[in-house]
Amino acid sequence: MPVRRPRWTTLTAVAAAAALSLGLAGPATAGDRAPRSADRVVAAMQPGWNLGNTFDAVGADETAWGNPGVTRELLDEVHDNGFRSIRLPVTLGQHEGPAPDYTIAPAVLDRVEEVVDWALAEDLAVLLDLHHDSWMWTNAMPSRHDEVLAQFTATWEQLAERFRDHPRTLLFESINEPQFAGSTGEAQEYALLDELNVAFHEVVRSSGGRNADRVLVLPTLHTDSGQARLDSLVSTVTALDDPNLAATFHYYGYWPFSVNVAGGTRFDATAQQDATDAFARVRTTLVGQGIPVILGEYGLLGFDRHTGTIEQGEKLKFFEHLGHQARTTGVTTMLWDNGQHLDRTAFTWRDPELFAQISSSWKKRSGTASTDQVFVRPGAVTDQTVTLNLNGTTFRDLSLGRQKLKKGRDYQLSGSTLTLPAAxxxxxxxxxxxxxxxxxxxxxxxxxPWSIEIVDADTPVLSGAAGTTDAFAVPTDFRGDRLATMEARYLDGSNAGPHGWTSFKEFDVTFAPDAAAGTILLRPAFFAEVTDGSPVVLTFHFWSGDTVRYTVVRSGSSVTGTVG
Structure with a gap:
């Protein structure tokens, strides 16, 4: 038999007393202070952090997707970095026995409970959600309705029983990114999600204990913020008529920018408006109707590979803008981190500048600029201008190291236009x-502050090469420049490669620069959708504004490349 993990009741008396004093520990009884409203519980969770790719990992245990086992020291570090809650995604179908009981492996439940208890003891609220089960088995509900509903119900019955005595700083989320395969259309999908959310609500509330008024979090279809998705969820919340409900959605940005495809290299007006519109819909449809909202995940989809998919300054502007939208909308944010942000053994941020921008956005706006890199061509130095995005702030000064530069002599400022003179x-x-x-x-x-790199660069030089579709690298002397994106067209001008609706290919998925190695790698995914024997003209766009053309021809698994 596995060793039983300590329950909430074994946590320190001090922590338990603190929860009771805040009205978070359970339903009110005679002489107790009434429990805090759902909106206050959710507001107190701001900001939050996801323990991603851990208990949600598909595999043997929490380390299956490359992250180390969770320690209490990690959760202490999360709290010390200003977070007030964690989202704990768990994937349980793979750990369940057969019908009709669908018994969750006791060791798995014990371990999840241990981490929940550690987080609560570190003064972190916890949002426990059923995660990849959404695409592993609940998505089959259109064709296996009764079986899926039975397993979903049994899963939440076990979770509700295990955590019924935990305080209201533990919240439950019914299902992550709900989706349904083989449905007859969105009308059926809305109905099925409503059925899951209602079943979840009934199971938890009927389990008694502190589940009687625990805050339950319900997602939209695909956790998307489209108006129809929001409206459908509001209908469910209205019908349940329960004051201890909250809603959740996810936001990963305007897709071309989020993955750097179709020329979406910049956080431009279109990308900004996408975020503004999403939060405006949430404000009107949910927050404005008194429904607390948690942004259960946010980030950029390109981060699933690495954070370099999006240029540094552009990603900083995205997070500054998103933080402002969430804060002014009254939405609690939970940063998605699958291990790419906080190093879980060294306890350091892999990109301190990014985290500084994210954490600052929790409380205030920051000034940004049209760019964080200015390219200088040796022998042809000219004045350069940068547009400041003040975002309600005022410009204070410009410095080089510890030296403040002198306005009028070292730089000029006219309105929001910053001019860096050739001198x-x-x-x-x-x-x-x-x-x-x-x-x-x-x-x-x-x-x-906003950093601006001064980069000495000249037009990159490419060389001819031969290789295979599995490993073809374009020899590249970057000469200080940086690759922004790549176009691919056949000789007749039609688009080549994946995402045939655009000539601009997806960064890192189809091509990837490696300045240290002096190459631009063309990935197998690119050649998999290139016509055999047809020359493809590549146009590499660099951040300086320079473009360089290169032609590749695939013949079976062989590839040749020539300049121009």
Missing amino acids: LLQRLSGTGGYGTSAELVARFSQGV
Whole structure:
């Protein structure tokens, strides 16, 4: 028999007393303070962090997707970095026995409970959600309705029983990113999700104990913020008529920008409006109707590969804008982290500048700019302009290291236009070697500073090569420049490669620059959708504005590349 993990009742008396004093520990009884409303519980969870790719991993245990086992020290670090809650995704179908009981492996439940208890003891609220089960078996509900409903009900019966005595700082989320395969259309999908959410609500509430008024979190279809999705969820919430309900949605940005495809290299007006519109719909449809909202996951989809898919300054602007939208809408945010942000053994942020922007956005706006990189061509230095995005702040100063630059002499400022004179750039470029020669820092009246790299660069030089569809690399002398995106067309001008509706291919999925190795790698996924024997003209777009053409021809598994 597995060793029984300690339940909430074994946590320190101090922690339990604190929960009771806040009205979070359970339903009110005579002489007790009434429990806090759902909106106050949700608001107190801001900001939150996802323990992603761990208990939701599909495999033997929590380390199956490459993350280390969870420690209490990790949760202490999460709290110390300003988070007030964690989302704990769990995938349980793979750990369940056969019908009709669908018994969850006791060791799995014990381990999940242990981590829940650690988080609560670290003063972190916990949102426990049923995760990849959504695409592993609940999605089969259109064709296996009774079986799926029975398993879903049995799963939540076991979770409700296990955690019935835990305080209201533990919340339940019915199902992550609900989806349904082989349905007759969205009308059926809305009905099936409503059925799951209602069953979840009934199971938890009927289990008694502190589940009687625990805050239950219900998702939209696909956890999407489209208006029809929101309206359908509101109908469910209205029918349940329960004051201890909250809603959840996810936001990963405007898709072309989020994965860097179709030329979506910048957080431009279209990408900004997408975020603004999403939160406006949530504000009107949910928050404005008194329904608390949790942004259960947010980030950029390109981060699933690595955070370099999106250019640094552009990603910083995205998170600054998203944080502002969430804060002014009154939405609690929970950062998706599958291990790519917080190093779970070293307890350091892999991109400190990114985390600084995210954490600052929880409380205030920051100034940004049209770019964080200015390219200087040796021998042809000219004035350069950068547009400041003040975001309600005021510009304070521009500095180089500890030296504040002098306005009028070292730079000019007219409205939001910052001009860096050729004389300054010539001085900063130094010996004229390629690469970053200096970093200027713009400071504003509040928020984090904005860094501007001064980069000495010239037009990159490519060379001919031969290789295979599994490993073809274009020899590239980057000469200080940086690759933004790649176009691919056949000689007749039609689009080549994946995502045939656009000539601009997806960064890292189809191509990937490697400045250290001096190559641009063309991935197998690109050649898999290229016509055999047909020359493909590639246009590489660099951040300096330079473009370079290159032609590749696939013949079976062999590839040849030539300049131009």
